[in-house]
Amino acid sequence: MVFTTLEFILFFAAVFVVYWALPSRARWGMLLAASWFFYAWASPYYLIFLGVTTGVTYLVAVGIDTKRISRTWGGVGAAVITIGMLVVFKYLEFLFANVNWLMGAVGVHASLPAVKLLLPIGLSFYVFQSLGYCIDVQREIVPAERNFFKHALFVSYFPQILQGPIGDYGRLAPQLFEKKSFNYEQAVFGIQRVAWGFFKKVMIANIIADRINPVWSAVGDYPGFICWSAILVLYAIQLYADFSGYMDIACGCSQMLGIRLDENFQCPYFAKSIADFWRRWHITLGAWFKNYVFYPLLRSGALTKLRKRLKGTRTRSRQAQPSRNWLANTMPTVLALFVVWFLIGLWHGADWSYVAYGLFHGAFIIIAVVLAPLYDGFHTRFPTLVASKFYALFQMVRTFAIVTMGYAIFKPADLATTGEILRQMFSAIDGGGVYQIQYTLHHSFIKVFAWIALMFAVDAVHYTKPNGTIRAWLRRVPLPVRWTIYVAGLWLMVFYGEYGSGFEQFEYFKF
């Protein structure tokens, strides 16, 4: 069931009414039934995968907690089964194709079949969420949930099952089961946030998608740097409006039920570096990889040994060997970052283009780590410049330009097309390209820029004052003004938005 459809609106309205009408102790059971219904709506067959993930992670977590299985083997077992399921349904075709290629390269004929299995929607998200929970139990950060159905609700909670945010058990689970009473203010905040998410999706993401989708299958028709800069910038805006709009709807619906989800976005296009970008974009995915891949890798025997070996004999006079310290502190981080960004790329999809996308971002982060002493020197030498608004703006524009270039790899999901885009982009400037993109967007597109400006203006307010200032302001304005804004917003979305058939999908569903 997709958020921007009438059936979801009706479904959620019913859930909202029944949820608050029920006594507190019965609510979580009702949420579980609603979540399973929501997930089965796409295909009842998907419930098998949800059931296996829920069952395996439940048994492993309880087994570890009761010491029936060892912490190490329990963690490994949960990872192998859940990630294994992901590999089979998401990566098998890719894996077989690469094995065939590799065997061919060494002169052995191999013909593993091109198996294309249907990827259950949301699998990458709830597998990661429940695996993270098992690892937290293994690390003794949280106790295992002994009630199977309560565990099942944590895995399948409907606002986040299809596209995240990837929940943290310690923060999410207590909210699912605690006693709470209806809070009018939180419900209103939730509705406002849902409306804002709908606005981003139907007034920005869908309209841009409608205009630029034809471009991706006719890359050769669009020559020139200006033309491709416009397309990639528009795609950057579309993707952000699409993904963050979805998150606004998910977080808003959940807030209406008195449950706060982790935030997945924090003004990402205001980031000052690529590392900063990933602390603001798809935050819960980055946090997952940090906690469960990056940290364990850096603490692994191999990288710990490497750090010690590079540092040499322990000595009190550390200042005497700064270059050695730098190498010992930097090299393991660089190696771990390479692995992490390879995997983050691969998480997005079974294609080398996604790996290239991950490594593209990873490369900038690695360069920043390696050159940190140079940056520090620059910052010390020019403190006034570095503290200026001009420098901050330069950093934001630079980061946005890099992220936007990355979409030339991400969007086509095919390295040959990326190569063609780059060839077109850096071909001789052709006025025809500019005309072509103007024609593609056509005149009526101009009003979308007002909605884009509004979206970034709201982000700019949140960037400078991060505590929900706009909703607090809206609460203070006189009732007639507030309702004029609501009605105008609804009227705009109904009459000027693009929705319905052909616009149900969100960009991140395919992951």
Added chain:
Amino acid sequence: MDRTEVYTRLASVFQDVFDREVVLTDETTAADVPGWDSLNHITLIGTVEDEFDVKFPMKDVVGMKNVGELVDKIIELSA
């Protein structure tokens, strides 16, 4: 080992990892130390472990809120 000794040795570890002098108190957090971010956190933890010959469980590696908690943990583990 008393807290003063731990702080003296810890200041030296911070200088080693972040290449600058850092004034540490119980309330010091990652936000107060330039360069102490998620990319450097494990390097810092590993260097602290080497210095004090202790091993932090992962629960503490991801859960410690400030330098005061780090010092408490070092004293607890080296007792």
